[in-house]
Amino acid sequence: DTAVSQTPKYLVTQMGNDKSIKCEQNLGHDTMYWYKQDSKKFLKIMFSYNNKELIINETVPNRFSPKSPDKAHLNLHINSLELGDSAVYFCASSQGRDRRGYTFGSGTRLTVV
């Protein structure tokens, strides 16, 4: 009965590869997000999707692309992985006009070697 689930939990891959991280929420929320947490624990938003529409696209490389097949899923695709992409990526969701009650997934630790 996990609210926001991400897979995989750990991902180790070589530079130049393409990888995807999946996220699903069963809370009925209408907005989903991807955050990146660097080695210093700094959390920064990357994307948000509301009703299948990309609302925020922070200054992330276009190698990163969110894909939402439906409002319960927001997957993150990363092309041509670089060493600097190593981080923990968190999916989150929220509901309502005031977007309260953000719920985070447990994170995906991506290591690029």
Place this chain on the structure above:
Amino acid sequence: GENVEQHPSTLSVQEGDSAVIKCTYSDSASNYFPWYKQELGKGPQLIIDIRSNVGEKKDQRIAVTLNKTAKHFSLHITETQPEDSAVYFCAARAVSGGGADGLTFGKGTHLIIQP
């Protein structure tokens, strides 16, 4: 855009004492201020939040205060326990008229409870 500053980066207190973490924000349009606790290997979990029409909110040992004029808000944990050890994040967000917007987080405070 919003900028959130959080202090201190590390806080060590004796078990049973109180801990206070402070944050300031820059965007006067921000009106929602949540606090998250992140334990090792886990995602951030919401522990308490406050909206701009309220000056203080309390939930058992945790309280948050907000000073809109000064644009700062604080987390207070009383009677600290070993399980309070974690990284705590403050965040701020302005409620817009429509669409979605994300939270802007502070850089986190590593709270260590000394037995």
